[in-house]
Amino acid sequence: MRVAVLGCGFGAQHLDWLSQHPEFDLDTLFYQHNRERAVELANRYGIASVSADPVGELSRRGIELAVIVTPPDTRQALVRAALDAGAFAFVDKPLSHSLESATELAALAAGAPQRCAVNFQWRSHPAVREVRDQLAVGVGVLHRVHASFYHDFFRGQQASWRQQPASAGAGTLGDQGVHLFDLLHWLIPRDWSAVAAQTSTVRQDPDGQRLEPAAGRTEDLAEVWLQEPESGCLATVSLSRLVCGVRAIEFEVQGSDRTLRLRLEADDGSAELTTHGSDGTSKTARYGPTSLDPYPPLLAVMAGKQDPDGLLASFDDGLRAQARLAEAVALAARTPPALPS
Known part of the structure; x- marks a missing residue:
């Protein structure tokens, strides 16, 4: 090929x-x-x-x-x-730099079935798949979801397209946030929407020691609050691309019967998943270093095989995550999102 x-x-x-x-x-x-x-x-x-x-x-x-x-x-x-x-x-990821462009790309993909996909590689991680399996069985009444993605890759970085709204569309929301928005929808397929958001952009000196407010650039930190309208369940997403010494995703699901707490190490894919039961018991599963190679499910789909678990994200999935990103950017700026007509 x-x-x-x-x-x-x-x-x-x-x-x-x-x-x-x-x-x-x-x-x-x-x-x-x-x-x-x-x-x-x-x-x-x-x-x-x-x-x-x-x-x-x-x-x-x-x-x-x-x-x-x-x-x-x-x-x-x-x-x-x-x-x-x-x-x-x-x-x-992200699919594009704007919701309008992502919408056009999803429409383009609709005319080319089985020929487009977005790289949301965390779906394939065995610990994430285990969370999905447990959620399919149920955790009781869903009370709250919290997700965070902290990474230090942008500390001390020189200026790049990632800092330019015109080319990147967003900062940490595009670098990391779309992964969490995708996981939220994929793990808990409900009608989530962003209801509040705050972002912050900072300017660093070359050694990353001094942090000052900076305008006209993409955000480096973000907090997003989402809600599922039917149940009122809240979800929060916390992001930073400037944190010192942390490179991890954490995902917590609180239900009336169980709480699931997942930590994924960004560097090597190792993970820890703890299940807390309503009876006071806890069980922890640990996963060693795991490749995040997204190509096995892509090869299967290109060979005409089915993808029943949805490991390979479609452009529609990319558009859905982009919509949450656009909502967050708009809410942080306190202006309505520029939805396509």
């Missing part, structure tokens, strides 16, 4: 995953600006070609899978080019 990777930032992680599957022939690496970085990665992974022209080259090279890991504002043209070339379009 001839594969093109579009993007040389997080695209490097995708190259590492892809290289572990003999089904994939890494044919082309596309770059936006940094040809030197593209050549270095191409040499490392034995990629035949590098190019800055994906729209022109995807079809000519007979690409079957286009992995799109470029800034969110570029997705519209690249997904269309991939589909026009007859390729499967696999897009890193």
